[in-house]
Every structure is written in structure tokens, then in C-alpha cells.
Amino acid sequence: MICQAVIIGGGPAGLAAALRLKECGIEDILILEREPTLGGILRQCIHDGFGLVRFKKSLSGPEYAQRFIDEIEVAGIKYLTECTVIDVTEDKIITAVSKHHGYLEIKAKAVLLTMGCRERTRGALAIPGTRPAGVYTAGVAQSYINLQDVMVGKEIVILGSGDIGLIMARRLTLEGAHVKGVYEILPYPSGLPRNIEQCLNDYDIPLHLSHTVVDIHGQKRLKGVTVARCDESLRPIEGTESFIACDTLILSVGLIPENELSLSAGVKLDSRTRGAFVDEYYQTNVEGIFAAGNVLHVHDLVDFVSLEAEEMAAHVASYLKSGSTSLGNVSVVAGQNVGHVIPQKVCGDSDFTLSLRVRQPMKNVSIVVAQNGQVVFQKKMRKAIPAEMIQAKIKAGKLKPEGDLEVTVQ
Amino acid sequence: MRDFDVAIIGGGVIGSAIARELMRYQLNVAVLEKESDVCVHTSGRNTGMLHAGFLYKPGSLKAKFAVEGNKEFDTVAKELDVPFKRTGKLIVGFTPEDRERLEYFIQRGKINGVIDMELIDRKRMDEIDSSAGGNFAVYCPSSGILDPFIYTIALAENAVNNGAEYFLNTEVIAYERLADDQHLLRTKTGEIFRARWVINSSGLRSAQISEMLGIPGYVIQLVKGEYFVLDKKAGEFAQIPVYPAPTPQFTFDTHATPTVDGNVLVGPNSINVEDGEDYSVSQEGMDGLQESGKKMFKHMKREYYIRTFAGARPKLIDPETGQVQDFVVQRPENTPGIINLVGIESPGLTCALPIARRVVKLLKDKEELTRNPAFNPVRKGIVRxxxxxxxxxxxxxxxxxxxxxxxxxxxxxxxxxxxxxxxxxxxxxxxxxxxxxxxxxxxxxxxxxxxxxxxxxxxxxxxxxxxxVTLTGCGSEMFTGAVKGGMEE
CATH class of the missing domain: 1.10.10.1100 (BFD-like [2Fe-2S]-binding domain)
Incomplete structure (x- = not known):
């Protein structure tokens, strides 16, 4: 099978990209989705708060997704569900399997990577202790409760204050469980302020900053965890340990862009974002392979995922129409107080967006983008926190052809 | 009450190998397993190494069975559809003392029948596996790696396919010798099994079960070992198991071993413990493995961690000297109808079938057995x-x-x-x-x-x-019920 544009993953990024491609006049589009329905992770996010930026309205995850799915149907864009991609090559040959369509090989002109992200696990953190039942990542617990109607536990401890963990603190409480506390190793929360307010404070769930789980107890089902206070270098302080009896530990300790397929295609990853290196067209180091959304870098809001995917799709459309686009010459460097920045390479011939995150919470700061000592962009902010993505729109023609573009927060 | 010719206590790799070998004869065999599956303890918690047999004292059962088990394993793996690779092994050294000990083991290997070991320099090591640490090494080509879960499961399934009966979640708690020299075993849940033969292959609990069967006096030291499991991305750098030169006590510290599926195991350490079934992993243990692991495997990095686990080895020791003893595989004359296995630890996985054949022989010495013409040694696994x-x-x-x-x-x-x-x-x-x-x-x-x-x-x-729905059987329930409003069934 041959196809102009193949989109891997029918979540918020993939759906938005498909629609924009179609608007730009690309007809031969195929979305490959492993789940039985489109929508990606939004299917299990039954809480509201989606779409505030994009639709100026607070929607649930499924409602947000459905707006896109309806348009996909109207536009007649082709998609396959229950179809898992198992390989992508550098020549853009995609291998997928499906119980309905068998073993598929598709040759694509452009590949759009929109696979989203996965959750960091207990094993990756190497938390000591036993390995009983009752330890779930927040997203797994969410899918059990919201998609399968089963309850994962009664007495809950949550490690990590990522947004899904906060959402699950509220969800579990509403389902009658007792959430004993949320423990965060950092001295500030990882999740959005609105979720701290609406999911913890409104339900009197305590948030313990600078704390972590140092031991897990129970041979069969979880019996409890030991928590301890941490010092500035995030190491547990001896003598501060206390035991908390619980039958469930929920982990909300970070998301990792899901790039196993990207790697098989020879796409190079940035060790900071754990997503691809891209230029301002969202093209990876492999010509014709593009990436956007959480597979590129973990976003705070789904609205921004969709917007980024649309930007990518517009560039994919011009790539398909006019052939190769070149990876820019100017490297974008994450400077002082900046955790990471997307894209990593630009040429500056057209307008582009820089997306970045700060390393720690700061007040009254300036986002400064400079090249060869010349400031090309500056924006003042009253507060900047790692939980929120910051964007800077850079105008075409602002850049010199040579010299790193340094992004700092001062 | 259920009647059997043979009741085997413990369905790990040893009990399952014995059950499978006994099915070559016309016997009713029951395997009584305390857990919800067959490789929950030592059989499933190890490096998955097919040992060559050079480490063990010449003349010992460990040496004899390891060499025997190693030689036949290509055939066994094929017969039972067990993932297996004859990778060879590097035992690496850094110091002149290491070199001396390595040379000693080449000699010991020769006596035991491991004839193809050689001392190699760094250049040869790089040709074999550049990720290996060390300045020189002994290369032992006959060592290999296998999937210890699938091997144990395959032996058990082959036993079942040939007529053995497995009783899971069946913990033997009491024993009684009957007047006719038959044996009565009572389980925790109140079941009773009567058998003409009882075989103790209970691994971690082998000393307690031995005592229960009337053979007291064995002292087991349980030694816990912790491991890291590394991502397959790290596995791309690991071609061959890399062990450090043995300690003066002839044990191995942390090693790095590729698995048959392409991951890497880093471990184990050795910690004496009281409770062999406490498989918790400690921060100190992991910190230690990170350090010692780096010496064996250059790509021991945090980004590759996917899991930790622990296992325990039941080491039979001389209570006076503390020295680790050879395997005990015996049929004491004063306890007729009992075959007793104590202290089966590493290299138990390699020795499972040779041990099982020894058990069959001990039984055959006392009783004429009729061949089972329907016995089929072949077991097919799940097509992957x-x-x-x-x-x-x-x-x-x-x-x-x-x-x-x-x-x-x-x-x-x-x-x-x-x-x-x-x-x-x-x-x-x-x-x-x-x-x-x-x-x-x-x-x-x-x-x-x-x-x-x-x-x-x-x-x-x-x-x-x-x-x-449970993770590992009763007590490890995954869910506490339905969400509010229940579920439409």
C-alpha cells in the first residue's frame, strides 16, 4: 500500500494534524490507531478542563476528542483502528498489524509521529521494597476506573504531584477511597496550580512537598509505604521516615515521550525532552518524518498539543507539495534556567514558535531569546513555573544565518 | 484422600524435572506446590545461567551434574521448546591475584570435564564483547543462558501432558508414616494425600520438610540476591555473560548477563537472610549493584533500569565451619520410601534433569518400574x-x-x-x-x-x-470491587 501521509496515533495530536493536512489540500491521509476508537488518552480523561484555550469552553476529554472525530468523519479522512504499528523504517515503510486487516506494509511520503507519551514506572525510579499488587501508575489506575469500571483500592497514597496523579486523587476520593496524601520529592508541585486547588485543596487531601517513598511493604498486596523527607539534593533525610498503612500506591512521577518507533526509523532523540530533535517545521533528522504533541515533548494542556500538531501538519503539507525542506543551521540552546526548548534547529525563514519550560518556579522574570548577543525576542512574565509550558513566537527574518539562538529566563 | 505412587513436595525446576522423568514409567505422580504457579521462588529468581561446571569441587554432585546438564542442554531445549543460547561466558580479572584464581579454575574445570576454557587478553575480549570490564578473562564457550521461567514451566507441562497431576496452592504442613510404610501428607487446606513414595524437593524449605519427614539435622543458610533488569537498549551492548573472578571463597560477586530475550541482568549480591521469601530490594543493595555492576558492564546506566527483583538461594552449610556443602540427594535406609533433596541452589537450574535422573535411579533401586510406552518427551510452547x-x-x-x-x-x-x-x-x-x-x-x-x-x-x-483477578494468587487481588453504580454484567 502507498500513502501520501501516514499519521501514527489517533489521539489529540494525530486528529488535529489530519484535519489540518486535509485543509491544506492533502487528500491521501491515513491515521493508524491501536485502540478500538479514536481519541487516544482523552478517552479515559472524563474530567473537565479541556479546550479552554481552543474552544473557550471547559470540555471533558471525550468531548474534546469527539469534536475532532466528528470533523474527521465529515472530512472523510481514512483511519484504521485496532491497528498497531510495529515498525517504521528510515525509508518511511510502516509495518502494522490488525486482526481485521492482517499484516500491513505501507509506504508513506510523509510520516507524522503522534504517538503521545507513556508513564514513568516504579522500576525506572528503582524504588526499594517488595513488588506486591496494588502499585499502579496514575494513568493505569485511571483507565481501570474510567474505562473498565473497576476500583483499584481503598486506602491510597500518591507519589508525585503530576497532573494525572492530582486528577486521580480527586477521582479516587469521589469513588469512596481514602486518599491519605500526595508526596512530592521536589519542593514545589509538578502539576498545574488549578489542579492543586480543585483536586487536592477542595477535598482536604494533604500535599507533602520534599517527601518521597523510600520503601514498599507487603508480599502479596501492598500493606504500606515508608515515606521520608528529602534534602535539597532530593536525597531522603535519615531519621525522618514514617510508615503509612495503605493498600494502594499511585505513581504520578513523570511522562516519557513514546519514541520506540521513532528510534526504529533512525530518528535522533534529545536527551532532555526524550522526544525527537526537530526544526521549526517539526521535521526530525529523517527527511519526511515529522513529530508533534507529547511524542515530541510533554505538554501541560491538550489544547497546545492540538495547536502544535496543526502547525506541524501545515509544514508537512508544504513538504508534500514542494519537496524537501532543509533542517535549519541555527541551533537553539536551552540556556540559564531553561529545562528544554523546542525546536532544536531553525533557519528563521518563516515565523516559528519556541516552546520551553523553566527549571524551577520563578517570579518577575524575562524570557530572553538572543543570537550572537543580540536580543531577538523578550517577554516579561510575573511568574514562571515548570508545570506550565511557555511559548515565544518569533517573527520571520529576525535571525542571522549563523550563530546559536540562546533561550534564557532571567 | 487422594492416593498416589509418588508425591513430590515442591514444584520448582527440580520437582518438575523429577515429575517429568518419573512419567517415563507407569506411575501416578502428584506434585504438591505451595504457590499459585511453579517458578515463584528460587527457580524463577536467578540469572538463568546454564553453568559449565568448572567452579565446583571435583567429585561433587554439583560438578558432576552441572557438566552433565550442560552437555545435554541443546537437546533438552529443543525437546521442551525452551529459549536457550549457548553464549559462552567471560570471567574477568583485574589483578594478579585474580589471574592466579582464574588459572586455578581452568585446572579445576579440566578435572571436572570442562576442557575448552582458555585465558584470553583484552584484545580477544574486545572481539568477543567490548562492553565487558576487566583486563583479561577466562573464556568458557560452553556456558549459556536460558529462560528459567519457561524451562520450569516446560518441565511441569511436559509432566502434566504425560499424566502427572499438579496441585497448586497446596502447602504440606504435616506428615505421618503409616503402618504399611505408606506416607500421609496433610495440607494447609485440609487435603490428605497418601503415597508410597515422598520426594522432598522443596528448595528454600528443604531443611524443614526434611525434618518433618524424619531426617533432621540439616542447616540451611538463606542467601538473598538482588538484581537490576536493564532495558533491551542496554542489551544491544551485551553479547555474553560477564562474571568477575571468583572471590577467595569461590563465590561470584555481581555479574552482568544478557537474557535470552535481550535484556541485561545485573546482580546478584549476597545477603544472609532469615526469611527466604522476603523478596524486597533495599536501597543499599541497589547502590552497591550500581557500583559493582559498572565494573562488569560499561553501560550500567540509570536510563536503562526497568525493574529490580530479588531471589534467595538455600545454601546447605556445615554448622561448625560455616562452609557451603554439596547437594544432598539421598534415600536414607532408615526412612524407607523417602527421597530427600536438601540445599539445591545454584547450579540447580543446570542440574535439574541430572538430579531428576538420580532420583529416579534411587527409586528404581528399590522397586521395579514399568516403562510408560506413551511417554512423549516433546513439549510445544506458545508460538511467539x-x-x-x-x-x-x-x-x-x-x-x-x-x-x-x-x-x-x-x-x-x-x-x-x-x-x-x-x-x-x-x-x-x-x-x-x-x-x-x-x-x-x-x-x-x-x-x-x-x-x-x-x-x-x-x-x-x-x-x-x-x-x-490476582497478581500472584490469593491475597494479591488487583481490585477491590466495582466503581460506584456498579458494573453492568
Missing amino acids: FHDKTTQEKARLIQKNPDYGEIVCRCETITRAEIVQALHNPLGVSTVNGVKMRTRASMGRCQGGYCEMRITALIREELGKEIDE
Whole structure:
């Protein structure tokens, strides 16, 4: 099978990209989705708060997704569900399997990577202790409760204050469980302020900053965890340990862009974002392979995922129409107080967006983008926190052809 | 009460190998296993090494059985469909003392019948595996790696297919010798088994069971070992198991071993423990492994961690000297009808079938056995989608569309494999049982994608209720019930 544009993953990024491609006049589009329905992770996010930026309205995850799915149907864009991609090559040959369509090989002109992200696990953190039942990542617990109607536990401890963990603190409480506390190793929360307010404070769930789980107890089902206070270098302080009896530990300790397929295609990853290196067209180091959304870098809001995917799709459309686009010459460097920045390479011939995150919470700061000592962009902010993505729109023609573009927060 | 010719206490790799070898004869065999599956303890918690046999004292059962078990394993792996690679092994050294000890082991190996070991320099090491640490090494080509879960399961399934009966969740707690020299075993749940022969292959508890059967006096030191499991991305750098030169006590410290599936195991350490079934992993232990692991494997990095685990080895020791003793495989004359195995630890996996044949011989010395003409030594495992060629994959999906549904994304395990695992001959129905049989959830996302699909399939395929879905059997329930408003069944 041959196809102009193949989109891997029918979540918020993939759906938005498909629609924009179609608007730009690309007809031969195929979305490959492993789940039985489109929508990606939004299917299990039954809480509201989606779409505030994009639709100026607070929607649930499924409602947000459905707006896109309806348009996909109207536009007649082709998609396959229950179809898992198992390989992508550098020549853009995609291998997928499906119980309905068998073993598929598709040759694509452009590949759009929109696979989203996965959750960091207990094993990756190497938390000591036993390995009983009752330890779930927040997203797994969410899918059990919201998609399968089963309850994962009664007495809950949550490690990590990522947004899904906060959402699950509220969800579990509403389902009658007792959430004993949320423990965060950092001295500030990882999740959005609105979720701290609406999911913890409104339900009197305590948030313990600078704390972590140092031991897990129970041979069969979880019996409890030991928590301890941490010092500035995030190491547990001896003598501060206390035991908390619980039958469930929920982990909300970070998301990792899901790039196993990207790697098989020879796409190079940035060790900071754990997503691809891209230029301002969202093209990876492999010509014709593009990436956007959480597979590129973990976003705070789904609205921004969709917007980024649309930007990518517009560039994919011009790539398909006019052939190769070149990876820019100017490297974008994450400077002082900046955790990471997307894209990593630009040429500056057209307008582009820089997306970045700060390393720690700061007040009254300036986002400064400079090249060869010349400031090309500056924006003042009253507060900047790692939980929120910051964007800077850079105008075409602002850049010199040579010299790193340094992004700092001062 | 159930009557059997032979009751085997403990269905690990040793008990299962014995059951399988006994099925070559016309015997009714029961395997009484305390846990919900067959490789829950030592059999499933180890490096998965097929040892060559150079480490052990000449003339010992450990030496004899390891050499014997090593030689035959290509045939065994084929017969039982067990993933196995004869990788060879490097035992690496840094100091002149290391070199001396390595040379000593080449000699010891020769006496034991391991004839092809050689001392090699760094240049040769680089040709074999540049990720290995050390300045020089002994290269032992006959060592190998195997899947310890599948090997144990395969032996058990082959035993069952040939007529043995497995009783899982069946813990023997009392023993009585009857007047006619038959044996009565009572279980925790009140079942009674009567048998003419009782075989103790209870691993970690072998000293207690031995005492219960009337053979007291053995002292077991339980030694816990902790491990890191590394991502397959690290596995790309690991071609061969890399062990450090043995300590002066002839034990090995932390080693780095590729698994048959392409991961890397770093460990174990050795910690004396009281409770052999406490498999918790400690911060100190992991800190130590990080340090010692780096010496053996240059790519021991945090980004590759996917899991930790621990196992325990039942070491039979001389209570006076503390020295580790040889395997005990005996049929004491004063306790007729009992075959007693104590202190079976490493290299038990390699020695399982030779030990089993010794047990059969001990039994045959006392009783004439009739061959079982229907015995079939061949066992077929689950056909793995991941291992197949493009054409074979297409054909598999065509024949069974369930092969087209990927359940475990990281390891590319399909619904067809999960369904086959759920209908396993032993009747195991746990999430971990599926994991050990298929590898689902052993990848980098650790079940983040597949676990909910597996639990749903357990309910769907086996008709289990929500509260009957367990990780490792009774007490490890995954769920506490339905959400509010219940579930529409």
C-alpha cells in the first residue's frame, strides 16, 4: 500500500494534524490507531478542563476528542483502528498489524509521529521494597476506573504531584477511597496550580512537598509505604521516615515521550525532552518524518498539543507539495534556567514558535531569546513555573544565518 | 484422600524435572506446590545461567551434574521448546591475584570435564564483547543462558501432558508414616494425600520438610540476591555473560548477563537472610549493584533500569565451619520410601534433569518400574509472534486473527499468545503467570499498556469475577470491587 501521509496515533495530536493536512489540500491521509476508537488518552480523561484555550469552553476529554472525530468523519479522512504499528523504517515503510486487516506494509511520503507519551514506572525510579499488587501508575489506575469500571483500592497514597496523579486523587476520593496524601520529592508541585486547588485543596487531601517513598511493604498486596523527607539534593533525610498503612500506591512521577518507533526509523532523540530533535517545521533528522504533541515533548494542556500538531501538519503539507525542506543551521540552546526548548534547529525563514519550560518556579522574570548577543525576542512574565509550558513566537527574518539562538529566563 | 505412587513436595525446576522423568514409567505422580504457579521462588529468581561446571569441587554432585546438564542442554531445549543460547561466558580479572584464581579454575574445570576454557587478553575480549570490564578473562564457550521461567514451566507441562497431576496452592504442613510404610501428607487446606513414595524437593524449605519427614539435622543458610533488569537498549551492548573472578571463597560477586530475550541482568549480591521469601530490594543493595555492576558492564546506566527483583538461594552449610556443602540427594535406609533433596541452589537450574535422573535411579533401586510406552518427551510452547519472519507473521494472523492484536506493546505480544497462556496445562490464572509464559509486561513500560488488557482477558477468558483477578494468587487481588453504580454484567 502507498500513502501520501501516514499519521501514527489517533489521539489529540494525530486528529488535529489530519484535519489540518486535509485543509491544506492533502487528500491521501491515513491515521493508524491501536485502540478500538479514536481519541487516544482523552478517552479515559472524563474530567473537565479541556479546550479552554481552543474552544473557550471547559470540555471533558471525550468531548474534546469527539469534536475532532466528528470533523474527521465529515472530512472523510481514512483511519484504521485496532491497528498497531510495529515498525517504521528510515525509508518511511510502516509495518502494522490488525486482526481485521492482517499484516500491513505501507509506504508513506510523509510520516507524522503522534504517538503521545507513556508513564514513568516504579522500576525506572528503582524504588526499594517488595513488588506486591496494588502499585499502579496514575494513568493505569485511571483507565481501570474510567474505562473498565473497576476500583483499584481503598486506602491510597500518591507519589508525585503530576497532573494525572492530582486528577486521580480527586477521582479516587469521589469513588469512596481514602486518599491519605500526595508526596512530592521536589519542593514545589509538578502539576498545574488549578489542579492543586480543585483536586487536592477542595477535598482536604494533604500535599507533602520534599517527601518521597523510600520503601514498599507487603508480599502479596501492598500493606504500606515508608515515606521520608528529602534534602535539597532530593536525597531522603535519615531519621525522618514514617510508615503509612495503605493498600494502594499511585505513581504520578513523570511522562516519557513514546519514541520506540521513532528510534526504529533512525530518528535522533534529545536527551532532555526524550522526544525527537526537530526544526521549526517539526521535521526530525529523517527527511519526511515529522513529530508533534507529547511524542515530541510533554505538554501541560491538550489544547497546545492540538495547536502544535496543526502547525506541524501545515509544514508537512508544504513538504508534500514542494519537496524537501532543509533542517535549519541555527541551533537553539536551552540556556540559564531553561529545562528544554523546542525546536532544536531553525533557519528563521518563516515565523516559528519556541516552546520551553523553566527549571524551577520563578517570579518577575524575562524570557530572553538572543543570537550572537543580540536580543531577538523578550517577554516579561510575573511568574514562571515548570508545570506550565511557555511559548515565544518569533517573527520571520529576525535571525542571522549563523550563530546559536540562546533561550534564557532571567 | 487422594492416593498416589509418588508425591513430590515442591514444584520448582527440580520437582518438575523429577515429575517429568518419573512419567517415563507407569506411575501416578502428584506434585504438591505451595504457590499459585511453579517458578515463584528460587527457580524463577536467578540469572538463568546454564553453568559449565568448572567452579565446583571435583567429585561433587554439583560438578558432576552441572557438566552433565550442560552437555545435554541443546537437546533438552529443543525437546521442551525452551529459549536457550549457548553464549559462552567471560570471567574477568583485574589483578594478579585474580589471574592466579582464574588459572586455578581452568585446572579445576579440566578435572571436572570442562576442557575448552582458555585465558584470553583484552584484545580477544574486545572481539568477543567490548562492553565487558576487566583486563583479561577466562573464556568458557560452553556456558549459556536460558529462560528459567519457561524451562520450569516446560518441565511441569511436559509432566502434566504425560499424566502427572499438579496441585497448586497446596502447602504440606504435616506428615505421618503409616503402618504399611505408606506416607500421609496433610495440607494447609485440609487435603490428605497418601503415597508410597515422598520426594522432598522443596528448595528454600528443604531443611524443614526434611525434618518433618524424619531426617533432621540439616542447616540451611538463606542467601538473598538482588538484581537490576536493564532495558533491551542496554542489551544491544551485551553479547555474553560477564562474571568477575571468583572471590577467595569461590563465590561470584555481581555479574552482568544478557537474557535470552535481550535484556541485561545485573546482580546478584549476597545477603544472609532469615526469611527466604522476603523478596524486597533495599536501597543499599541497589547502590552497591550500581557500583559493582559498572565494573562488569560499561553501560550500567540509570536510563536503562526497568525493574529490580530479588531471589534467595538455600545454601546447605556445615554448622561448625560455616562452609557451603554439596547437594544432598539421598534415600536414607532408615526412612524407607523417602527421597530427600536438601540445599539445591545454584547450579540447580543446570542440574535439574541430572538430579531428576538420580532420583529416579534411587527409586528404581528399590522397586521395579514399568516403562510408560506413551511417554512423549516433546513439549510445544506458545508460538511467539515477535520471533517470526514477516511471512510467518502474516500467515499467523491469517490463521488466527488474534495474532493481529498487539496486547503488550513493548514486547510485541499478541492476544493469541495471552489467550494460550491463560489456558495453560497447569491451570494458572494469575497476571504474573501470563507474564512468565509470554513476557507481556516485562518491557520498559512494565505493564502500563498491557496490564489492563491482561486483567480484562483473565475475566473474559476464564470467567473470573473482578475480585478474583490476582497478581500472584490469593491475597494479591488487583481490585477491590466495582466503581460506584456498579458494573453492568
